[in-house]
Amino acid sequence: MDQDNNRRSYRPLVPKDKAPVFVPPPRVSLPKRILTSVACESCRRRKIKCNGLRPKCLACTKGHAECVYATEPAETRFSAIKRKNDELQKQLDNGGSSQSDLQQLFEAIRDRDEKDAVIIMGRIRAGEDPSTILRHLRAGDLLLQLHLAPETKFRNSFPPAFRMPKRLRLPDNVYFRSLVYEATFIESSPSTSSTIELHDRFRPQYLKPYSAAEVTDPRLSLIKPSEWTNVLTDDEMMRNMIRSYFQQEHQSLPFFHKDYFLEDMMNGSNEFCSSLLVNAVLAESCSFCPDTTSRLEYWNPKSLRYRFLAESRRLWELELEKEPSITTLQAAMVLNPVYNMSSMETQGLSFGAQALALSHKLGILESLPAELNQRQRHVYGYTAWCLYYWISIQYYTYVKPPHFRQPPQTPLPDPEKNAQWYEEVAFRYPRSRTMSSQDFPHLFKARCEMLQIANQVSLCMCQAKNEGESPSSEELLGLLDRYQHWLSKLSPCLQPSHIVYPVELQLHLQYHTFVMNLCEFLISRDGNTLTPEAAKKVNRASSQSRDSFVSIMLLFYLRHGYDMQDRIMTQYLSILAYMSLKQLGDRNLTLHDDIEESRGILHLAAKGISVQGGYYYLTYLVSLALQKEMSPDDLAVLYQSTVGKGEDGSTEHMRARHEETQYPIHIVSIKDRRLGNLVKEYSAMRIQN
Template sequence: MTSASPPPGTRDSEGQIQSRLRQLAPAPKRRDAASPPESSSSSVAGQVSIACEACRKRKAKCDGGLPSCYFCQKRRLACVYREAPKVQLKKMLTELQRSSAALDIVRAMQSRNDGDAMEIFRRIREGVDPDTILRQLRAGDLLLQLHVVPETRLRYEFPHLTQLPDHLQSFDNPYLKSQLFEWTWTDSAPGTVATSSQSSSDDRNSSQVQYLIPYRAATLIEPTIDQLHLSQWTTVSKDDSLLRDILRAYFLFEYPYFSIFHKDVFLDDMLSGQGPSCSPLLVNAVLASGCHCLESIPDRSESWNPRNLTSRFTKEAKRLWEQDVSEETLLTKLQASVLIHALHISSGLDKIGSEYLLQAVTIAFHLELFESPDCVPDLKLQHARDFTAWCFFWWQSVVCYAYRQFPLFRNPPKSLLPDPFEKPAWYGEILVRYPLSPLLVPLQNPQTQKARLQLGILINRACLKLFPDDSEGNTPPYNRRAVVLDLITGFESWHSALPEALGPQNIVFPSQFRVHLHYFNILSELYLVLSAEAEADHTPPQGRRPKPIGLTYAEACYETLLRLYFLRHSFAIPDIMLAQFLTIFAMTAVHHLDAIRNANAADDSHSNDTSSAMPPARDLNSLRSAIALAGKGLSDQGRSYYLAQTMSYILISRLQPEDASLVRTSAGVKQEDDLSRQMRALYIQSQYPIETTHIMSFRGRKCMDKLVKEYAEVTIDEGDSAEAPDPNPGDGDSPIKSE
């Protein structure tokens, strides 16, 4: 059966329907590169925003084809388009940022110290991206600001009594009129920070930054040190960065008052690698001394520890000292001998170290160091010789006075001390920079150096007059009163002639404090001799007789200086002389405290016979505060020097239980066990007369090593065996807020 075909009419109707539908055309083909451009009837969306340079010149419409328009392809021209405005602006911004970063880096190299500038230069040479360098610089500045800003307006606080004792304010005290006291005490109470008016005042007085910030926050600015390769001069360490830090610490803390060589001459010869003012022996001795001054070195006071850097540099210096027999290096051998002698003293080994001092004297005579040469072939070498001669003369006079001995030299060097204002380079200046301050602050080293060297002449003269010459059997003069009065006149004349920078109103740096402390230490002891002579010549009248005005004044100024030193700088600064000053201060306070307690314990019939050595207008609290302050200072110095640490333990052992407990609490000193005491007694070999507070009563007094042996034999009382809390473990002093 076949299907029926559709009727004809039906097919015609379908064709009519299909003819009425819209025809769907295929998509237009992609224009070939050779095809002509579309007509201007194209949509707005296809318009081109930027024409190529060729079409711009012929002022024709460009189709914007990439990589080349139709017109350029047809004529085989280079089709170049201008960048869009947004792209141009973005590139300009990027270039400005790069140039700004480069400019900021250049400015940083201009304004920062030589060490930072060299580090920036090194990173540039290594190919570090400028943005990375700038980011590190800015981040470092922010960290520095966060670290030091709380330190700028805070002061340290006295232990036991936070206020100044009344007896220091009851007379015309010149040191309470000083700028340091006004900036430290008046403008900043404990625990407070600067107000907006104080901050603006600080901005106006930016040149006085040294009165606002502790010295230990300052940084030594010495470009030559950054160029030194110290590892070439020692076998102890090859870490040049560490060695440079040690050298900076030495010149920052110890050198300003205890110098035996000229800094600039020494550094110049070290940089050149040759010269008579630098040798491996001297460099190792300097680094051994500097280890005591660098707080980042743990256990730096343990000079007996063979793993300690201090011990290793000292042993290396002593080894080189034994091998050094050259005539050409005798000057540096003398300088190193003095430094090694000082290292032994600070370690409680002066019996051993005295040999180095005597050898230095022998070398000085061999070199004719104290003589004036007929001709000077080398001005630089003669400068180094003269400076060393004066420094050595000062050192031996200080040591002989401290140990109550006849001096090693009768006369000072024949070369004259130049005027520090006319020839400051003869002494050399030391520059420091404080945090957040762009200024370089000079320590006024020329004035300080001349003042201390002149003071050494007077100290040597006192040793000649007061102490016997055991080698010749001489005894001090019979008319001691006249001799002491003459010595006092000389010291007071020296003090009144100090330059303005060293006046009581202007001192601020630790080296300047040491000059004044040394003066009042000796002056008070001389006045004490006068007081004893007066008591021996006259029968004491009934009733309490006050001390001589000069003695009261000298002791009060001495205590004021120590308290101001602590207020601004704390006693955590490495200071080889401070332990002696604090020991004398502590023993004097203990003497006065015992006198008051004995007077209070005596019957009324005997209370009026109290010795004239008892200070008027002083109470138990102020004296206990003084002992606590001295104990804290010795403990803080004990972190750098073993002798000071030992002195603190001896002081505590000789106090009454309540006073010893106060010192332990204030200083954070813990009890030593029996083994530690015995080891300390075996190690210490010192003849330092720690107990003497009277320069004429040193004969028969117990020296350091004997007192340490007694300390080792003392049994720890049960009630005194508890360890005192350590308020600042392992970190020296801290102000009311952490640094």
Template sequence: MLPPSSQRQAPRHRLLLPGPGLTEPASIVKTRLVLPKKITTPIACETCRKRKSKAKGLDCVYRDPPAAALDKALKERDSSLAALELFRAVQTRGEAEAAEIYRRIRLGDDPEAVLRQVTCGDLLLQLHVEPETRLRYEFPYVTKMPDYLQAFDNAYLRSQVYEWTSKYNASESASRRALQGQAQYSRPYQAATLVEPKIDQVRPSQWTMVSSDDASMRAVLRAYFQFDYPFFSFFHKDSFLDDMASGGEVHCSRLLVNAVLAAGSHCLQSIAKRPDTWDPLSMAYRFAAEAERLWKLETSEQDLLPKLQASMIMNVQCNISGIDKTGFVYLLQGAAMAHRLRLFELQDGAMLRPAFAYTAWCFFWLQSTLAYIYKLPPLLQSPPKSPLPDPIEAPAWYGELFVRYPQSESLVPLQHGQLQRARLEQSCFINNVASAVAGGQPNAHDLVSRAMVGLEAWYKALPPCLSPQNIVFPSQLKIHLHYYNILMELHKLLQNTAAQHSSRQPGSPTIAEACFESILRLYYLRHSFEISDAMLTQFLTVFAMNASQALAGSREPIQDEKTMSADDSTLAEKTTVRSALVLAIKGLRDQGQYYFFPQKTSYLLLSQLAPDDANLVQKFAHVSDEARESRVIQAREIPGHFPPDIMHVLGGGEDVYSSELIRQYARVVLDFKSDAAGAAPSRKDGDASGGDGSSGLAVQVEEGQVPNTALPYSELVEMARNVRI
């Protein structure tokens, strides 16, 4: 029986005590779930952008920002341009430079670094070698062209070179003419550089014992072929350089190389003591002394052709250095060598005949020019029988010279073939003039008249590049100067004839003198007289002589031009004449920086002027007094003489030659007394015969024993045997 409910026991549980009570009732705080910030992509990736869908920003390729994209494009462009410029440099540079660029690329150098070295090297080189490039020079004393040169139809004042220097605006015309390949009209000749790759291939040290510096001697060769060779061309340039590079001895020899280097030493401005050919420390003396030593050693038949060519170079150098007595000996023995080589005979079939024919014509030109200048009978009666080829049909017969002007990429030819043919053809008439002037022949008047007609026909037949409108290079200007110089001399011989006084044609003496002065002034405006030019001395001397004679009749003090009235034509004419004299003597002094002869000529001419005129010349021509020490040395060392034209202006007759003029120079610059000046100066070495330092030929000239006709070959050979260098 179950017990009753009251008696049941309840389940036992552990009683839990309540927690501690709160003093304040708890407040209810509403909490908010914070979700992570969504990552947004400001720029759509390339794939999403093309699909036009929202980019998720995961594993996408993004477009660069504009600034970064621009930098990247510029770097790619620069790298591409650098590679292109290097490619062009390898194409256009010389073999050595292109090989160096290729080597640097193969080594892994940065293209931009290689290009930077190439371009910066070019800029530094241009800064180093770029000469004077101003557009024009100004006349000293009176800057404008004289009015009397513009009073007639003067073709030379209508030439391109004068129009450029007087009318054209430089800033507008420079670029236009440069683009047309006519930089020669806007830049002086000395601003150009000769471009002749064959010179880079030669090693002059293999041909001379004077120097082992091939780089310096190559610079001398470039100066020679740029300044001296165009007018005094006595051998074929290409044949000479080819043999010089290959070691051939047909067109090249040690004697010829040293003679060329001696002449080139006068042309390079960086060489010191250029006119001091008497100074053993000068480069010109050292090369000339070596050439003189080799002259005595080279006696074989194989050496005759280059030896003959060297004799012409050495003759010119002796003449311009004031020792032309020795120069005449070289000329005389050269004539004997030409006879042995049979240069003046027409022979076909020989391989070397073109070189022989060219040399024969060059020798004929030299002997006729010297005979005309020194008033001597020519050595040769007739020109070579070999005809002169057309330079257009046979350009290789003459060769060509190229120059490059600053800021111009084109090569400018000197028209060497056209110039040489005109120069050599002109020598035929010069030879006839020399025979008529110095020979004293009874039919001299007819010879002079025929020579004038022939010269005028020659002048009219000049090619377009040698016309008065187009001439610009110094060699082209000189061939026109030579033409008018001869015309002036011929007019003096015929001035007593009635027909001469009644003619005012372009060949008249007044017009000839005006054209002669116009060309000289154009020469100065375009190129100045500060470049090496041996032939220019002859023309400057004639120019100074004419001005001195114009002033000789009136030695009045110079007045102030500001107070001169407008109708004072006499003083205006004197001012014009004095401006010509200042320009002429300035030119002689400028040439005196290269050669001894014009240096002393300027001092002699200056000593003959009135004090006021001399002071004017010294002021505007910047002529300083000669150092007494150099006067003493030079008067003792130089036994040469001057042409009769200079003797005439100095007060001597045309039959007064070297010894008298050197004595006069000694009296002027050394204050020698007349009795002390009676002894002829002596030379230490190099004279042919006689204690007075004169050669056999020069002695005959001074004693009047030269026959009135050209010397036969037999007499040339006999005379050459009796004189030695």
């Protein structure tokens, strides 16, 4: 009962209300994300999303960037790679090149000479198609090969009657076991399979004459010589003259640092370039002019050499009012051989004396002052060694006691560690893709070191005139040992087995000339007092140097010829000619073969001197003197291959009057007694006989 009452006391339960039904908001349908199979190259590099729109995607449009796709519109990256591979394979199957037209065009601009490169660039700028330009280039190359292939694979041939001396064909002749000998003779061998085989085995300088190469220095195309001279306005002509100077004369006798000269000439700076120096260089470069008047007739006011020399002398006089400068000294060195080779050696030697006076005034031979900057120290030190080499050569040639008892205080750097101290000249041979260059740092250092020995020899020879100071035989034999040690320590590229460039061959010609002179002096003075062992040593050295000298001269002829302008060759051709004349005059020479061998060498040397006489007036006079000593039969052979040239009376009179007006120059007031005597001695030097 109670339980029933309790249940009634509770409030009746009411059913729970139904929960409201959740109605989701209406869905907005978004467009599906477009998948981009290939992104453009710009988005790929920046690693951002690319929408793949063409021709320009959204990211590139917003960023104002160039939009480039590596694939076609409906192509994946894998498909593009496969397509390009198939195209290349098809091109190879059809005999085409694996390189694109643009790549070939780039290589053509890079590898060809400047003139061709400018023409190609002009065609590109004119809007021509690359394949069209390449087609023209290939057609032009075919014509060029038809006309020039024999020229660039050039090798002189000996005359039919020439006989190679038997004594030169011995196994111990190192010059006939050299690369240049092998390349020169294998080139003409019928067993040679192909030109490709030759080019695989030998570098261009072993297969082509040096005259076929061209100096490649971009600065030579940028200089404006007309800004430095009043003689000519034709910059292109003067650039070619200066280019020839650096390829030829500057290689054999450097008087200044080429790099500093060209840099300042290009930039208009007067620190290491001057109008006087530029005109002096151009006066020397007239040897490369095509017309004979400009080359030889230095007395003719219409000739270029006369005009450049006159301008140089005018500028020299203006230098009197200025402080001595390094460029004035360098110009004096350049003008010295210009006048010498024009047979005006009194004026030339006075320029040499003034160069020496200026060197003492500037102090370049001593320890250089600390206040000089790095460029000045470099140029002063380099010029000091150029002066040392040139003056030493002249004093040795004129059989005068050496002016320098000590070399310049600036040491010559090790070419292996500091090759930048020395200059370098690069060449390109026709149809060669690679650059060629000689090892000028080692060459320059070797020359100067050899001249230090030659100066000691020259001093001993001059002391021998005074019995109280005459050097002993042991001292002279020691100098012979120093010469031979110098040869054995040459760098590999200057060893007899590798030399090929004219200046490298001339380095060895100079060495053997020095050795022959020393041996002849020893034999003539001490021949009866030398020990049997010493006498054998001297005679062997003399004989080896004589045969080596002839061997090098014959190799020089075969590889480079004697018709290339080279003032240094006047000396060596003269030595070769007079050696042959002496042999022909030897009564012990009775064998017909020996006589014909000597005559053949005489004809080569005489022809070379005659050809060089067309470039230098002094060489022309040497040629006339040599012809007076040749027999009528030998002269007849010479005249068959050269054109005889004489000097008429009016020309001789004009030349003599011009020389009378060329007074010795001066620029430094020389008060030092030693220097004053130097000028007198130097100006008194004359080339006799």
